[in-house]
Amino acid sequence: MAAVEKRRPAVAPAASFTDSGRPAVSRTAAPADSEEDFLRQVGVTEMLRAALLKVLEARPEEPIAFLAHYFENMGLRSPANGGAGEPPGQLLLQQQRLGRALWHLRLAHHSQRTAFNNNVSVAYECLSASGRKKKPGLDGRTYSELLKRICRDGEAPEEVVAPLLHKIQCRDHEAVPLDVFRAGMLTCFVLLEFVARASALYRLLEDPALAVADRRVGQAVLDTLEGALQASDGAPVPARYLEAGSRLGPDSLALAMDRALVARRPSSPMTREEFLEKAAALFIAKVKPVA
Structure with a gap:
């Protein structure tokens, strides 16, 4: 007859209690770092903070x-x-x-x-x-390709933005520092917004039936815009903004267009493409080329 081995049930170690009656947690069982420390060490905290910003x-x-x-x-x-x-x-x-x-x-x-x-x-x-x-660094080829994609995605006519790209792009193998990169990106986005505003202005000038604008009126608006860009050269930044804003206000534009119509000079149509090219040329003339 096989001997039956009697085993005693395993006895769990007695838990220690604090004076308040709650079980004390052993320090050896606690993780080396808290959850917050872990998230900070692996970079998750900073990553989520950047995402929320x-x-x-x-x-x-x-x-x-x-x-x-x-x-x-x-x-x-x-x-x-x-x-x-x-x-x-x-x-x-x-x-x-x-x-x-x-x-x-x-x-x-x-x-x-x-x-x-x-x-x-x-x-x-x-x-x-x-x-x-x-x-490490950025070459001119990648920089120029990015400029072209920004302008293309902005739906600006190619003939309008081509002079700007020619002025600010770099040679393919030329190193592009961060300050040049930043200036180029800012210039592109500002030009796209400038062209969009000029396009909206042209829609107010054009004859809906003919889809063209009177050349006298269009040129008067362009002359007013050019005067606003040039009148405040050398002035402090706040003064430049105020001067340009006053010259491009509704009253100033209305007066310029009224004078153009009263002159009774022979006129011809001005297309949207021509108006945008001339308006963009005024902006691009203010842009400094990449040295």
Whole structure:
């Protein structure tokens, strides 16, 4: 007959109690760091803080979709193997980085200067290549391609923005510092808004039946715009804004158009394309070319 081994039930170690009657928690069982410390050490706290700041800056209509897109576009900042891979892989990587840079650049309007400058720095970092065969930085080819995509996505006529691109783009293999990159991005976005305002102004001038404007009226508006841009040269910034605003006010424009019509000079149609090209030329004349 097999011997039956009797086993005693395992006795759990007695729990120690504090004076208040609550069980004391052993310090050896506690994690080395709290949950908050862990999130801070791995960078999650700072990442979420940056994401929430972007939401406050952009104030999107769909915050959840915005955050999803934000986290999707967080990667590809100066990858360690930026110069490695076959040409097709490099082309795909370059297009992805351009897309991410554009997304960051559109997060804030250029008038929100602090937020816009921060986004420009992030976009510059996204596009800066690094690797064993490449030094960190941005080349002129990538910079010029980004300028073209901004203007193309802004739906500005190519013949309108071409003179600006010729003025501010860099050579393909030229190194582009951050300050030049920032100035180029700002200039492009301001020109696109300028052209959009000029287009809206032309719609007020054109004859709906003919889809063209009277040349006398169109030229009078352009002359007024040119005077506003040139009259305040050398003046302090607040004075320039006030001077330009007064010259472009409804009363000043109405007076200029009335004088043009009263002159009774022979006139011809002015197309939208011609008006926009001349208006953009006034803006581009103020832009300093890249040295």
